[in-house]
Amino acid sequence: MAIVAMSEAARQIQLKLLEAFPDEAAAIIPKMHKLHPPQPVLYDGPRDTPDKKLIFTFVGNEFYRKGGAEVVLAFSELAEEGLINADTVEVNITGDLNNRYNIAHGKYQDEAAFYSKIEQSLTRYNIFTHATSRPNSELIALFKRAHVGLLPSWQDTYGFSVLEMQACGCPVITTNVRALPEINPDAAGWTLACPLNAMFELTVASVGDKIALRRLMVAQLKAQVLAILADRASVLSRSQNALRRIETHHNPARFKESLDAIYALAR
Incomplete structure (x- = not known):
């Protein structure tokens, strides 16, 4: 089993909730992971900043x-x-x-x-x-x-x-x-x-x-x-x-690799 939080904030909230269940927390916390969702680059053209509008x-x-x-x-x-x-x-x-x-x-x-x-x-x-x-x-x-x-x-x-x-x-x-x-x-x-x-x-x-x-x-x-x-x-x-x-932290290929690694740990 693995529990995947999509942000550090979500992971911290889960940890705070587990404080009420110390016995369960000991078993759950090692199975917790953080993995931000994937997002491909949609447009990498330079952002022009005109003098006016x-x-x-x-x-x-x-x-x-x-x-x-x-x-x-x-x-x-x-x-x-x-x-x-x-x-x-x-x-x-x-x-x-x-x-x-x-x-x-x-x-x-x-x-x-x-x-x-x-x-x-x-x-x-x-x-x-x-x-x-x-x-x-x-x-x-x-x-x-x-x-x-x-x-x-x-x-x-x-x-x-x-x-x-x-x-x-x-x-x-x-x-x-x-x-x-x-x-x-x-x-x-x-x-x-x-x-x-x-x-x-x-x-x-x-x-x-x-x-x-x-x-x-x-x-x-x-x-x-x-x-x-x-x-x-x-x-x-x-x-x-x-x-x-986006390229570094949300790359779809890297996301898949990270998710596969989490699944491998959960087997």
């Missing part, structure tokens, strides 16, 4: 859980402050605005007025292009032309869309929940630092917690966007490093 891309069917609202708030505030416009920034957003329930918020869900504000901002500012969904081929095409991906997620078990964006040479801005800092290190992307609990997740125990975390995410996202606009070379270096880490 930079393209940002967000994808999340569960729009609010994946941080879609925080993306809209950050870019809307930057536009309102006169720091960006449609000549300097394009933000492609793919996500279902009707998927309002955010599991990370628990019983402290947002109110109708908040959802209306987000939807109005999407139509008010011409930097945004929104689609409820896109076929996968169209998403991959977006990733190939985008300069920066966006996933300021409130809750994620892994973050597979990050791997797809990186595999297209598109570095990503993410939060630091669960496996995201493992697959999106500083050299390959940008991280929004948020306080985490013992399970590597955000704690929303009140409306105040939710508001404070949202403001922290939005403030950091705005700062990252402005820093990227001021230092476009950072996009090229992270694009190259993102591709390298």
Whole structure:
């Protein structure tokens, strides 16, 4: 028998759960392994960073859980402050605005007025292009032309869309929940630092917690966007490093070899 965790965060969570079962833990822990999922490189062309417009891309069917609202708030505030416009920034957003329930918020869900504000901002500012969904081929095409991906997620078990964006040479801005800092290190992307609990997740125990975390995410996202606009070379270096880490850590052939080795140990 073998137990395979797809990230170090997942492995650590398993170890914490086993603390309640010390007798079983002694037998299980030696059988635990960590193996990140495979991801082939999808596009290794150089990421051009033009003097004018930079393209940002967000994808999340569960729009609010994946941080879609925080993306809209950050870019809307930057536009309102006169720091960006449609000549300097394009933000492609793919996500279902009707998927309002955010599991990370628990019983402290947002109110109708908040959802209306987000939807109005999407139509008010011409930097945004929104689609409820896109076929996968169209998403991959977006990733190939985008300069920066966006996933300021409130809750994620892994973050597979990050791997797809990186595999297209598109570095990503993410939060630091669960496996995201493992697959999106500083050299390959940008991280929004948020306080985490013992399970590597955000704690929303009140409306105040939710508001404070949202403001922290939005403030950091705005700062990252402005820093990227001021230092476009950072996009090229992270694009190259993102591709390298996909080739190194998610190579399908190496994944198969590692999985075969785990199976061999379990026989």
